[in-house]
Amino acid sequence: MDFNFGAHQHFPLTDRSFLNIVRRDIGKIAEAHGLTETETGKVNLIISEMATNLLKHTATQGGELLVKAMYDEKGHTEGMEMICLDNGPGMSDPWRMMEDGVSTFGSMGQGLGAIQRMSDFFDIYSQRGLGTVILSRVYRKGKAPKSAARxxxxxxxxxxxxxxxxxxxxxxxxxxxxxxxxxxxxxxxxxxxxxxxxxxxxxxxxxxxxxxxxxxxxxxxxxxxxxxxxxxxxxxxxxxxxxxxxxxxxxxxxxxxxxxxxxxxxxxxxxxxxxxxxxxxxxxxxxxxxxxxxxxxxxxxxxxxxxxxxxxxxxxxxxxxxxxxxxxxxxxxxxxxxxxxxxxxxx
Known part of the structure; x- marks a missing residue:
């Protein structure tokens, strides 16, 4: 079984004026790789929440999104992988911040929890002074790997x-x-x-x-x-x-x-x-x-x-x-x- 993996597309995001352009371009990537309307909708919502968090927390430090399609061993599209790189202040307890209503910014605190719920796979790492990285994957129907796979x-x-x-x-x-x-x-x-x-x-x-x-x-x-x-x-x-x-x-x-x-x-x-x-x-x-x-x-x-x-x-x-x-x-x-x-x- 052989695998060859493509590059992530890079979307810097430091200004709210680019949000709609970034969301549109990433949505087109999902559609081009055969994701359904529902799956593309999930991708769009996750990107919106990620971008909103970046714009709230990285006004001076900057942040970016990395996106790519995922493929199986036969070269068929499995889904989309989205990574949010946040150079903001970071969180001492990121898993608690995913509870709805909990926020470090004074907002409703629903963003991280929403990303986790819409993701087929989710992981987050954050430390005070180190910023935050969020990893989300959305799989096409029937393509999500089983827990024991490989x-x-x-x-x-x-x-x-x-x-x-x-x-x-x-x-x-x-x-x-x-x-x-x-x-x-x-x-x-x-x-x-x-x-x-x-x-x-x-x-x-x-x-x-x-x-x-x-x-x-x-x-x-x-x-x-x-x-x-x-x-x-x-x-x-x-x-x-x-x-x-x-x-x-x-x-x-x-x-x-x-x-x-x-x-x-x-x-x-x-x-x-x-x-x-x-x-x-x-x-x-x-x-x-x-x-x-x-x-x-x-x-x-x-x-x-x-x-x-x-x-x-x-x-x-x-x-x-x-x-x-x-x-x-x-x-x-x-x-x-x-x-x-x-x-x-x-x-």
Whole structure:
């Protein structure tokens, strides 16, 4: 089973005059991907509540919405994913604030509760001084994943991928290949940004999806051979083996990988080089344990390198996409495409 995931569309929102435009554009995305009138109505209401919260709480700090369609393994639309990034003051008890009538702003306090009720999946993270991230998903009829779905893979994965401001496509890319023994995850960053970087990543993903499932180092060599006619890319592959409870990793260039377990941080090492141009004669995998509670973050250089997970109490307990969104909110450079992929071992 192979997966290739698209980018989020980015909607900055600091002025009420843009609210109707943002709501209209996101509604068109939902309709274009086959959501029914009722499902699109849910999306519109969630976006309205998210945007209203942003405009109330981020008058000077700013905020944004990230939106994308979700797809199943056959490429069919599953639904819509919406993320609200709020750089306001944050809340000490966000779950209490979702009770109708409770508000930090003196309003009726119905926004967060309404978003949760209309969502098929909902998660929120907020801390005083750190702002708030809200994750909402609306699924098409019959497409919502069952609670036990994919549990045999022993991990959960989520990501945020946003093109450089002003670009329509991302030069970053990622893909996932699943099997009953585990999974292979590829993260790529085409050199530069725009269409040519996007094409380099797409060709790298195609090579990854077609290459026999060998070691990460061998698969990276296969990608290197296949993208020589592009401008090149940096990339890394992680392989989780459920049978041996192990993780193998190999990287070429400045894709960052960090492994978190039992309060410990381990930085993954990558070789110097560029896929499609020049790679070292000898490259080998690193091998680590992979057990329940372990968490891995892989990202392109669109994210600042000096972020600190310890800054966010209890964040690792949340959905992997929400974790990626929080790291993006506080650490994106905004001068390049940004990709953050988070993988957590399931209990």
């Amino acid at each position: 549990s045999e893979y022993a991990f959960k994965v989520g990501a945020v991928m946003v093109p450089k401001p002003g670009e329509k496509v991302s030069g970053d890319g990622w893909a996932l290949r699943l099997s009953h023994q585990g999974a292979y995850l590829l993260v790529l960053d085409g050199l530069g940004h725009g269409e040519h970087a996007h094409e380099a990543s797409l060709q790298g993903i195609r090579a990854f999806q077609q290459h026999p499932k060998h070691t990460p180092a061998e698969m990276l060599r296969g990608i290197h051979a296949e993208i020589k006619r592009t401008r090149g890319a940096v990339g890394a592959i992680a392989h989780w083996n459920a049978e041996t409870a192990s993780l193998r990793y190999c990287g070429i260039g400045n894709i960052s990988g960090r492994l978190f377990f039992s309060g410990t941080l381990k930085n993954m090492l990558s070789y110097n080089g560029t896929l499609g141009m020049n790679v070292p004669t000898t490259i080998n995998d690193q091998q680590h344990d992979w057990s329940p509670g372990h968490l891995m973050v892989m990202h392109s250089d669109g994210l600042k390198s000096r972020w600190d997970m310890s800054k966010y109490p209890e964040l690792t307990r949340h959905d992997p996409t929400l974790i990626a969104a929080m790291l993006y909110k506080d650490n994106t450079r905004t001068l390049d495409d940004t990709l953050v992929v988070v993988v957590r071992a399931s209990v």
